[in-house]
Amino acid sequence: MKAWSWDRYGPPDVLTLKDVDEPAIGPDEVLVRTRAASVNPYDWRHVAADPKLVRLSIGLRRPRPGLVPGADLAGVIERVGAGVTGLSVGDEVFGEVRLGSFAERVAVPQNRLAVKPAGLTFEQAASVSMSAHTALQGLRDVGRVSAGQRVLVNGASGGVGTFAVQLAKTFGAEVTGVCSTRNIELVRSLGADHVMDYTRENFTERKGRYDLLMDNVGNRSLARLRRPLTSRGTLVIVGGIDSGRGALLGPAAQVLLGALASPFVSQRVRTVHWKPNSEDLRLLAELMEEGRLTPVIDRTYPFDQIPDALRYLERGHARGKVVITF
Structure with a gap:
Protein backbone atom coordinates (compact mmCIF):
# COMPACT_ATOMS: atom_id res chain seq x y z
CA MET A 1 0.00 0.00 0.00
CA SER A 129 -12.50 13.33 15.64
CA MET A 130 -9.57 15.32 17.01
CA SER A 131 -11.09 18.78 16.72
CA ALA A 132 -14.59 17.88 17.88
CA HIS A 133 -13.32 15.67 20.71
CA THR A 134 -11.17 18.58 21.90
CA ALA A 135 -14.06 21.03 21.71
CA LEU A 136 -16.54 18.65 23.39
CA GLN A 137 -14.28 17.54 26.21
CA GLY A 138 -12.90 21.05 26.70
CA LEU A 139 -16.37 22.51 27.17
CA ARG A 140 -18.16 19.66 28.93
CA ASP A 141 -15.50 17.89 31.01
CA VAL A 142 -12.88 20.59 31.59
CA GLY A 143 -14.95 23.78 31.39
CA ARG A 144 -18.11 22.28 32.94
CA VAL A 145 -20.22 24.49 30.72
CA SER A 146 -23.88 24.88 31.61
CA ALA A 147 -26.95 26.55 30.15
CA GLY A 148 -27.04 30.31 30.47
CA GLN A 149 -23.30 30.76 30.88
CA ARG A 150 -21.41 33.31 28.82
CA VAL A 151 -18.76 31.54 26.77
CA LEU A 152 -16.04 33.14 24.65
CA VAL A 153 -14.27 31.08 21.98
CA ASN A 154 -10.98 32.58 20.81
CA GLY A 155 -10.08 31.19 17.39
CA ALA A 156 -13.72 30.53 16.59
CA SER A 157 -13.18 29.96 12.86
CA GLY A 158 -10.53 27.25 13.16
CA GLY A 159 -10.83 23.48 13.37
CA VAL A 160 -11.57 23.27 17.11
CA GLY A 161 -13.28 26.65 17.22
CA THR A 162 -15.97 25.89 14.64
CA PHE A 163 -17.00 22.81 16.63
CA ALA A 164 -16.72 24.66 19.96
CA VAL A 165 -19.12 27.44 18.91
CA GLN A 166 -21.76 24.92 17.84
CA LEU A 167 -21.32 22.66 20.87
CA ALA A 168 -21.46 25.57 23.32
CA LYS A 169 -24.78 26.58 21.79
CA THR A 170 -25.98 22.97 22.09
CA PHE A 171 -25.18 23.18 25.82
CA GLY A 172 -27.33 26.31 26.05
CA ALA A 173 -24.58 28.90 26.48
CA GLU A 174 -24.52 32.48 25.21
CA VAL A 175 -21.56 32.34 22.82
CA THR A 176 -19.13 35.01 21.65
CA GLY A 177 -16.74 34.02 18.87
CA VAL A 178 -13.46 35.81 18.17
CA CYS A 179 -12.13 35.70 14.61
CA SER A 180 -10.76 37.83 11.77
CA THR A 181 -12.85 40.12 9.57
CA ARG A 182 -13.24 37.61 6.73
CA ASN A 183 -14.64 34.93 9.06
CA ILE A 184 -17.32 36.97 10.85
CA GLU A 185 -20.21 35.68 8.75
CA LEU A 186 -18.96 32.09 9.03
CA VAL A 187 -18.85 32.23 12.84
CA ARG A 188 -22.24 33.92 12.97
CA SER A 189 -23.68 31.18 10.73
CA LEU A 190 -22.49 28.56 13.25
CA GLY A 191 -24.80 30.06 15.86
CA ALA A 192 -22.60 32.53 17.74
CA ASP A 193 -24.68 35.15 19.54
CA HIS A 194 -21.89 37.72 19.24
CA VAL A 195 -18.84 37.88 16.98
CA MET A 196 -15.73 39.96 17.68
CA ASP A 197 -13.24 40.96 15.00
CA TYR A 198 -9.83 40.71 16.66
CA THR A 199 -8.36 43.17 14.15
CA ARG A 200 -10.67 45.88 15.55
CA GLU A 201 -11.34 44.90 19.15
CA ASN A 202 -9.24 43.29 21.89
CA PHE A 203 -11.37 40.76 23.76
CA THR A 204 -8.96 40.75 26.71
CA GLU A 205 -10.10 44.30 27.56
CA ARG A 206 -13.63 43.11 28.36
CA LYS A 207 -13.06 42.65 32.07
CA GLY A 208 -15.13 40.18 34.04
CA ARG A 209 -17.66 39.33 31.34
CA TYR A 210 -17.34 35.61 30.65
CA ASP A 211 -17.90 32.46 32.68
CA LEU A 212 -15.74 30.35 30.36
CA LEU A 213 -13.06 31.22 27.83
CA MET A 214 -11.72 28.60 25.43
CA ASP A 215 -8.42 29.68 23.86
CA ASN A 216 -7.61 27.87 20.62
CA VAL A 217 -4.85 30.23 19.47
CA GLY A 218 -2.18 30.45 22.14
CA ASN A 219 -0.82 33.88 21.30
CA ARG A 220 -1.71 35.69 24.56
CA SER A 221 -0.38 35.47 28.09
CA LEU A 222 -2.31 33.80 30.88
CA ALA A 223 -2.71 37.14 32.63
CA ARG A 224 -4.44 38.63 29.58
CA LEU A 225 -6.58 35.57 28.99
CA ARG A 226 -7.83 35.66 32.60
CA ARG A 227 -8.83 39.33 32.40
CA PRO A 228 -12.18 38.90 30.58
CA LEU A 229 -13.26 36.11 32.96
CA THR A 230 -15.51 36.55 35.97
CA SER A 231 -13.86 36.05 39.34
CA ARG A 232 -14.99 32.40 39.32
CA GLY A 233 -14.67 31.89 35.59
CA THR A 234 -12.80 29.08 33.83
CA LEU A 235 -9.99 29.39 31.29
CA VAL A 236 -9.71 26.34 29.04
CA ILE A 237 -6.38 26.20 27.23
CA VAL A 238 -6.33 24.33 23.93
CA GLY A 239 -3.41 26.06 22.20
CA GLY A 240 -3.02 26.04 18.45
CA ILE A 241 -0.82 27.00 15.54
CA ASP A 242 0.68 29.97 17.38
CA SER A 243 1.44 28.11 20.60
CA GLY A 244 5.16 28.05 21.33
CA ARG A 245 6.55 27.58 17.84
CA GLY A 246 10.16 26.43 17.91
CA ALA A 247 10.27 26.17 21.69
CA LEU A 248 11.35 23.21 23.77
CA LEU A 249 7.94 22.70 25.40
CA GLY A 250 5.68 24.46 22.88
CA PRO A 251 2.03 24.57 24.05
CA ALA A 252 3.04 22.58 27.13
CA ALA A 253 4.78 25.69 28.52
CA GLN A 254 1.48 27.55 28.85
CA VAL A 255 -0.14 24.42 30.26
CA LEU A 256 2.58 24.24 32.93
CA LEU A 257 2.20 27.91 33.79
CA GLY A 258 -1.55 27.45 34.07
CA ALA A 259 -1.15 24.52 36.44
CA LEU A 260 1.26 26.53 38.61
CA ALA A 261 -1.00 29.59 38.68
CA SER A 262 -4.33 27.86 39.22
CA PRO A 263 -4.03 27.21 43.00
CA PHE A 264 -3.30 30.90 43.64
CA VAL A 265 -6.16 32.53 41.70
CA SER A 266 -9.93 32.42 42.14
CA GLN A 267 -10.47 31.43 38.52
CA ARG A 268 -10.03 27.88 37.22
CA VAL A 269 -7.17 27.49 34.72
CA ARG A 270 -7.33 24.16 32.91
CA THR A 271 -6.03 22.51 29.78
CA VAL A 272 -7.56 19.96 27.40
CA HIS A 273 -6.01 16.52 26.99
CA TRP A 274 -8.48 15.08 24.50
CA LYS A 275 -9.25 11.39 24.79
CA PRO A 276 -10.65 9.86 21.60
CA ASN A 277 -13.35 7.32 22.38
CA SER A 278 -16.29 5.64 20.70
CA GLU A 279 -18.87 6.95 23.15
CA ASP A 280 -18.12 10.59 22.36
CA LEU A 281 -17.87 9.82 18.65
CA ARG A 282 -21.37 8.34 18.78
CA LEU A 283 -22.62 11.46 20.58
CA LEU A 284 -21.04 13.67 17.92
CA ALA A 285 -22.55 11.48 15.20
CA GLU A 286 -25.99 11.89 16.79
CA LEU A 287 -25.62 15.68 16.93
CA MET A 288 -24.57 15.74 13.26
CA GLU A 289 -27.51 13.54 12.25
CA GLU A 290 -29.85 15.94 14.08
CA GLY A 291 -28.34 18.92 12.26
CA ARG A 292 -27.02 20.51 15.46
CA LEU A 293 -23.37 20.05 14.52
CA THR A 294 -21.91 20.57 11.04
Whole structure:
Protein backbone atom coordinates (compact mmCIF):
# COMPACT_ATOMS: atom_id res chain seq x y z
CA MET A 1 0.00 0.00 0.00
CA LYS A 2 1.00 3.67 -0.25
CA ALA A 3 1.82 5.65 2.89
CA TRP A 4 3.59 8.86 3.80
CA SER A 5 6.64 8.64 6.01
CA TRP A 6 9.58 10.77 7.15
CA ASP A 7 13.14 9.96 8.21
CA ARG A 8 14.17 13.38 9.55
CA TYR A 9 12.40 16.24 11.27
CA GLY A 10 11.60 19.39 9.35
CA PRO A 11 9.01 21.13 7.15
CA PRO A 12 6.40 19.14 5.20
CA ASP A 13 8.96 18.63 2.41
CA VAL A 14 10.63 15.90 4.51
CA LEU A 15 7.61 13.65 3.90
CA THR A 16 7.94 11.00 1.19
CA LEU A 17 5.28 8.74 -0.32
CA LYS A 18 6.40 5.10 -0.14
CA ASP A 19 5.24 1.56 -0.81
CA VAL A 20 4.95 -0.17 2.57
CA ASP A 21 3.48 -3.36 3.96
CA GLU A 22 -0.16 -3.38 4.97
CA PRO A 23 -0.42 -3.07 8.79
CA ALA A 24 -1.25 -6.11 10.88
CA ILE A 25 -4.16 -5.80 13.29
CA GLY A 26 -4.44 -6.88 16.91
CA PRO A 27 -7.42 -8.70 18.44
CA ASP A 28 -9.14 -5.42 19.38
CA GLU A 29 -8.37 -3.60 16.13
CA VAL A 30 -9.89 -3.31 12.68
CA LEU A 31 -8.23 -2.64 9.34
CA VAL A 32 -9.76 0.42 7.68
CA ARG A 33 -9.42 1.26 4.01
CA THR A 34 -8.96 5.03 4.23
CA ARG A 35 -11.37 7.11 2.18
CA ALA A 36 -10.55 10.49 3.72
CA ALA A 37 -8.33 12.04 6.41
CA SER A 38 -7.80 15.51 7.79
CA VAL A 39 -4.76 17.48 8.95
CA ASN A 40 -4.28 19.05 12.37
CA PRO A 41 -1.56 21.11 14.07
CA TYR A 42 -0.84 17.83 15.88
CA ASP A 43 0.34 16.36 12.54
CA TRP A 44 2.81 19.02 11.45
CA ARG A 45 4.13 19.27 15.01
CA HIS A 46 5.08 15.60 14.79
CA VAL A 47 6.63 15.99 11.36
CA ALA A 48 8.69 19.00 12.47
CA ALA A 49 9.28 17.86 16.08
CA ASP A 50 7.94 21.27 17.11
CA PRO A 51 8.04 21.41 20.08
CA LYS A 52 11.15 19.33 20.67
CA LEU A 53 9.25 17.55 23.44
CA VAL A 54 7.58 15.52 20.66
CA ARG A 55 10.85 13.63 20.13
CA LEU A 56 10.44 11.78 23.42
CA SER A 57 7.59 9.74 21.98
CA ILE A 58 8.68 9.18 18.37
CA GLY A 59 12.50 9.39 18.32
CA LEU A 60 15.14 11.67 19.79
CA ARG A 61 17.33 12.24 16.72
CA ARG A 62 14.98 11.18 13.96
CA PRO A 63 11.56 9.54 13.70
CA ARG A 64 11.57 5.83 14.34
CA PRO A 65 11.54 3.81 11.08
CA GLY A 66 8.12 2.90 9.76
CA LEU A 67 6.12 5.68 11.44
CA VAL A 68 3.29 7.21 9.41
CA PRO A 69 1.86 10.60 10.47
CA GLY A 70 -1.81 11.50 10.57
CA ALA A 71 -4.60 11.00 13.10
CA ASP A 72 -8.13 11.69 11.79
CA LEU A 73 -9.69 9.31 9.27
CA ALA A 74 -12.85 7.91 7.77
CA GLY A 75 -13.17 4.78 5.67
CA VAL A 76 -14.46 1.24 5.25
CA ILE A 77 -13.59 -1.73 7.45
CA GLU A 78 -11.80 -4.48 5.51
CA ARG A 79 -10.86 -6.81 8.35
CA VAL A 80 -11.72 -7.20 12.06
CA GLY A 81 -9.71 -8.63 14.95
CA ALA A 82 -10.88 -11.68 16.87
CA GLY A 83 -11.97 -9.64 19.89
CA VAL A 84 -13.87 -6.92 18.04
CA THR A 85 -17.59 -6.56 18.76
CA GLY A 86 -20.16 -4.22 17.25
CA LEU A 87 -18.19 -3.55 14.06
CA SER A 88 -18.15 -5.63 10.87
CA VAL A 89 -16.41 -5.84 7.52
CA GLY A 90 -17.99 -3.29 5.19
CA ASP A 91 -18.98 -0.81 7.90
CA GLU A 92 -18.31 2.83 7.10
CA VAL A 93 -16.56 4.32 10.11
CA PHE A 94 -14.76 7.44 11.35
CA GLY A 95 -12.37 8.13 14.19
CA GLU A 96 -8.75 8.63 15.11
CA VAL A 97 -5.40 6.93 15.59
CA ARG A 98 -2.34 8.19 17.43
CA LEU A 99 -0.33 8.01 14.17
CA GLY A 100 -0.93 6.37 10.81
CA SER A 101 -3.89 7.89 8.94
CA PHE A 102 -1.81 9.26 6.06
CA ALA A 103 -1.90 5.81 4.48
CA GLU A 104 -4.22 3.78 2.27
CA ARG A 105 -5.00 1.36 5.11
CA VAL A 106 -4.85 1.88 8.87
CA ALA A 107 -5.06 -0.43 11.89
CA VAL A 108 -7.45 1.26 14.32
CA PRO A 109 -8.48 0.24 17.87
CA GLN A 110 -12.21 -0.41 17.95
CA ASN A 111 -12.63 1.98 20.89
CA ARG A 112 -11.48 4.89 18.72
CA LEU A 113 -14.09 4.39 16.02
CA ALA A 114 -17.81 4.86 15.45
CA VAL A 115 -20.11 4.11 12.53
CA LYS A 116 -20.29 7.04 10.13
CA PRO A 117 -23.70 8.73 9.87
CA ALA A 118 -25.25 7.85 6.52
CA GLY A 119 -25.87 11.50 5.66
CA LEU A 120 -22.23 12.47 6.19
CA THR A 121 -19.61 12.25 3.45
CA PHE A 122 -16.30 10.55 4.19
CA GLU A 123 -14.65 13.97 3.91
CA GLN A 124 -16.95 15.47 6.53
CA ALA A 125 -16.55 12.50 8.85
CA ALA A 126 -12.75 12.58 8.59
CA SER A 127 -12.75 16.17 9.81
CA VAL A 128 -14.43 15.40 13.12
CA SER A 129 -12.50 13.33 15.64
CA MET A 130 -9.57 15.32 17.01
CA SER A 131 -11.09 18.78 16.72
CA ALA A 132 -14.59 17.88 17.88
CA HIS A 133 -13.32 15.67 20.71
CA THR A 134 -11.17 18.58 21.90
CA ALA A 135 -14.06 21.03 21.71
CA LEU A 136 -16.54 18.65 23.39
CA GLN A 137 -14.28 17.54 26.21
CA GLY A 138 -12.90 21.05 26.70
CA LEU A 139 -16.37 22.51 27.17
CA ARG A 140 -18.16 19.66 28.93
CA ASP A 141 -15.50 17.89 31.01
CA VAL A 142 -12.88 20.59 31.59
CA GLY A 143 -14.95 23.78 31.39
CA ARG A 144 -18.11 22.28 32.94
CA VAL A 145 -20.22 24.49 30.72
CA SER A 146 -23.88 24.88 31.61
CA ALA A 147 -26.95 26.55 30.15
CA GLY A 148 -27.04 30.31 30.47
CA GLN A 149 -23.30 30.76 30.88
CA ARG A 150 -21.41 33.31 28.82
CA VAL A 151 -18.76 31.54 26.77
CA LEU A 152 -16.04 33.14 24.65
CA VAL A 153 -14.27 31.08 21.98
CA ASN A 154 -10.98 32.58 20.81
CA GLY A 155 -10.08 31.19 17.39
CA ALA A 156 -13.72 30.53 16.59
CA SER A 157 -13.18 29.96 12.86
CA GLY A 158 -10.53 27.25 13.16
CA GLY A 159 -10.83 23.48 13.37
CA VAL A 160 -11.57 23.27 17.11
CA GLY A 161 -13.28 26.65 17.22
CA THR A 162 -15.97 25.89 14.64
CA PHE A 163 -17.00 22.81 16.63
CA ALA A 164 -16.72 24.66 19.96
CA VAL A 165 -19.12 27.44 18.91
CA GLN A 166 -21.76 24.92 17.84
CA LEU A 167 -21.32 22.66 20.87
CA ALA A 168 -21.46 25.57 23.32
CA LYS A 169 -24.78 26.58 21.79
CA THR A 170 -25.98 22.97 22.09
CA PHE A 171 -25.18 23.18 25.82
CA GLY A 172 -27.33 26.31 26.05
CA ALA A 173 -24.58 28.90 26.48
CA GLU A 174 -24.52 32.48 25.21
CA VAL A 175 -21.56 32.34 22.82
CA THR A 176 -19.13 35.01 21.65
CA GLY A 177 -16.74 34.02 18.87
CA VAL A 178 -13.46 35.81 18.17
CA CYS A 179 -12.13 35.70 14.61
CA SER A 180 -10.76 37.83 11.77
CA THR A 181 -12.85 40.12 9.57
CA ARG A 182 -13.24 37.61 6.73
CA ASN A 183 -14.64 34.93 9.06
CA ILE A 184 -17.32 36.97 10.85
CA GLU A 185 -20.21 35.68 8.75
CA LEU A 186 -18.96 32.09 9.03
CA VAL A 187 -18.85 32.23 12.84
CA ARG A 188 -22.24 33.92 12.97
CA SER A 189 -23.68 31.18 10.73
CA LEU A 190 -22.49 28.56 13.25
CA GLY A 191 -24.80 30.06 15.86
CA ALA A 192 -22.60 32.53 17.74
CA ASP A 193 -24.68 35.15 19.54
CA HIS A 194 -21.89 37.72 19.24
CA VAL A 195 -18.84 37.88 16.98
CA MET A 196 -15.73 39.96 17.68
CA ASP A 197 -13.24 40.96 15.00
CA TYR A 198 -9.83 40.71 16.66
CA THR A 199 -8.36 43.17 14.15
CA ARG A 200 -10.67 45.88 15.55
CA GLU A 201 -11.34 44.90 19.15
CA ASN A 202 -9.24 43.29 21.89
CA PHE A 203 -11.37 40.76 23.76
CA THR A 204 -8.96 40.75 26.71
CA GLU A 205 -10.10 44.30 27.56
CA ARG A 206 -13.63 43.11 28.36
CA LYS A 207 -13.06 42.65 32.07
CA GLY A 208 -15.13 40.18 34.04
CA ARG A 209 -17.66 39.33 31.34
CA TYR A 210 -17.34 35.61 30.65
CA ASP A 211 -17.90 32.46 32.68
CA LEU A 212 -15.74 30.35 30.36
CA LEU A 213 -13.06 31.22 27.83
CA MET A 214 -11.72 28.60 25.43
CA ASP A 215 -8.42 29.68 23.86
CA ASN A 216 -7.61 27.87 20.62
CA VAL A 217 -4.85 30.23 19.47
CA GLY A 218 -2.18 30.45 22.14
CA ASN A 219 -0.82 33.88 21.30
CA ARG A 220 -1.71 35.69 24.56
CA SER A 221 -0.38 35.47 28.09
CA LEU A 222 -2.31 33.80 30.88
CA ALA A 223 -2.71 37.14 32.63
CA ARG A 224 -4.44 38.63 29.58
CA LEU A 225 -6.58 35.57 28.99
CA ARG A 226 -7.83 35.66 32.60
CA ARG A 227 -8.83 39.33 32.40
CA PRO A 228 -12.18 38.90 30.58
CA LEU A 229 -13.26 36.11 32.96
CA THR A 230 -15.51 36.55 35.97
CA SER A 231 -13.86 36.05 39.34
CA ARG A 232 -14.99 32.40 39.32
CA GLY A 233 -14.67 31.89 35.59
CA THR A 234 -12.80 29.08 33.83
CA LEU A 235 -9.99 29.39 31.29
CA VAL A 236 -9.71 26.34 29.04
CA ILE A 237 -6.38 26.20 27.23
CA VAL A 238 -6.33 24.33 23.93
CA GLY A 239 -3.41 26.06 22.20
CA GLY A 240 -3.02 26.04 18.45
CA ILE A 241 -0.82 27.00 15.54
CA ASP A 242 0.68 29.97 17.38
CA SER A 243 1.44 28.11 20.60
CA GLY A 244 5.16 28.05 21.33
CA ARG A 245 6.55 27.58 17.84
CA GLY A 246 10.16 26.43 17.91
CA ALA A 247 10.27 26.17 21.69
CA LEU A 248 11.35 23.21 23.77
CA LEU A 249 7.94 22.70 25.40
CA GLY A 250 5.68 24.46 22.88
CA PRO A 251 2.03 24.57 24.05
CA ALA A 252 3.04 22.58 27.13
CA ALA A 253 4.78 25.69 28.52
CA GLN A 254 1.48 27.55 28.85
CA VAL A 255 -0.14 24.42 30.26
CA LEU A 256 2.58 24.24 32.93
CA LEU A 257 2.20 27.91 33.79
CA GLY A 258 -1.55 27.45 34.07
CA ALA A 259 -1.15 24.52 36.44
CA LEU A 260 1.26 26.53 38.61
CA ALA A 261 -1.00 29.59 38.68
CA SER A 262 -4.33 27.86 39.22
CA PRO A 263 -4.03 27.21 43.00
CA PHE A 264 -3.30 30.90 43.64
CA VAL A 265 -6.16 32.53 41.70
CA SER A 266 -9.93 32.42 42.14
CA GLN A 267 -10.47 31.43 38.52
CA ARG A 268 -10.03 27.88 37.22
CA VAL A 269 -7.17 27.49 34.72
CA ARG A 270 -7.33 24.16 32.91
CA THR A 271 -6.03 22.51 29.78
CA VAL A 272 -7.56 19.96 27.40
CA HIS A 273 -6.01 16.52 26.99
CA TRP A 274 -8.48 15.08 24.50
CA LYS A 275 -9.25 11.39 24.79
CA PRO A 276 -10.65 9.86 21.60
CA ASN A 277 -13.35 7.32 22.38
CA SER A 278 -16.29 5.64 20.70
CA GLU A 279 -18.87 6.95 23.15
CA ASP A 280 -18.12 10.59 22.36
CA LEU A 281 -17.87 9.82 18.65
CA ARG A 282 -21.37 8.34 18.78
CA LEU A 283 -22.62 11.46 20.58
CA LEU A 284 -21.04 13.67 17.92
CA ALA A 285 -22.55 11.48 15.20
CA GLU A 286 -25.99 11.89 16.79
CA LEU A 287 -25.62 15.68 16.93
CA MET A 288 -24.57 15.74 13.26
CA GLU A 289 -27.51 13.54 12.25
CA GLU A 290 -29.85 15.94 14.08
CA GLY A 291 -28.34 18.92 12.26
CA ARG A 292 -27.02 20.51 15.46
CA LEU A 293 -23.37 20.05 14.52
CA THR A 294 -21.91 20.57 11.04
CA PRO A 295 -18.25 20.12 10.06
CA VAL A 296 -16.74 23.12 8.29
CA ILE A 297 -14.31 22.24 5.52
CA ASP A 298 -12.04 24.91 4.08
CA ARG A 299 -10.11 22.96 1.45
CA THR A 300 -9.56 19.42 0.24
CA TYR A 301 -6.30 18.01 -1.10
CA PRO A 302 -5.70 14.67 -2.83
CA PHE A 303 -3.68 12.04 -0.96
CA ASP A 304 -0.54 12.72 -3.01
CA GLN A 305 -0.54 16.39 -1.94
CA ILE A 306 -0.50 15.97 1.85
CA PRO A 307 2.65 18.13 2.23
CA ASP A 308 0.78 20.99 0.53
CA ALA A 309 -2.15 20.52 2.93
CA LEU A 310 0.19 20.72 5.93
CA ARG A 311 1.87 23.85 4.56
CA TYR A 312 -1.52 25.52 4.14
CA LEU A 313 -2.61 24.58 7.65
CA GLU A 314 0.68 25.77 9.14
CA ARG A 315 0.05 29.29 7.82
CA GLY A 316 -2.73 29.52 10.39
CA HIS A 317 -5.59 30.87 8.28
CA ALA A 318 -7.67 27.76 7.59
CA ARG A 319 -11.43 28.17 8.07
CA GLY A 320 -12.53 25.00 9.79
CA LYS A 321 -10.80 21.84 8.61
CA VAL A 322 -8.41 20.87 5.82
CA VAL A 323 -9.28 17.44 4.42
CA ILE A 324 -7.43 14.76 2.44
CA THR A 325 -9.24 12.67 -0.19
CA PHE A 326 -8.10 9.20 -1.30
